[in-house]
Amino acid sequence: MSAKKPPTLRVNFRKCTGCRACTIACALSHEQQVEIYRARIRVQKRMPELKTPVFKPVYCRQCRNAKCVDVCPTGALVQDEESGQVILYTELCNGCGECLEACPFDAIWMDDEQGVVIKCDLCGGDPVCVKYCAPEALSYG
Secondary structure, three states, rough: OOOOOOEEEOOOOOOOOOOOOOHHHHHHHHHHOOOOOOOOEEEEEOOOOOOOOOOEEOOOOOOOHHHHHHOOOOOOEEEEOOOOOOEEEEOOOOOHOOOOOOOOOOEEEEEOOOEEEEEEHHHOOOOOOHHHOOOOOEEEO
């Protein structure tokens, strides 16, 4: 019998309108103000030359065998064995940026104000971004 797959954040790119409500909700939830550069999910505009551009939400994919965990020299990034979630302990982060380079999805960002990295934490299993995604491009489960 195979192990139960942990819940993941998913995106339907066809539904994403680029409204960035997910980014605003995330920033408000984590920072209590609209500081979108400190949000844990961001939306990139792809292929702007198209009549209808493609929008791509970028967030931590909670990779199995996460490269960011492997390169973190302080142990600030760890992978929970039970849930598979990549957890960031900001108090251990020295801001070296090794994880930024290692992330294949460019889904870890430097918080220049704090001098540490930030990444999606799935809001403790109840992602706020999903709740505020009006076109329902984001789902969790």
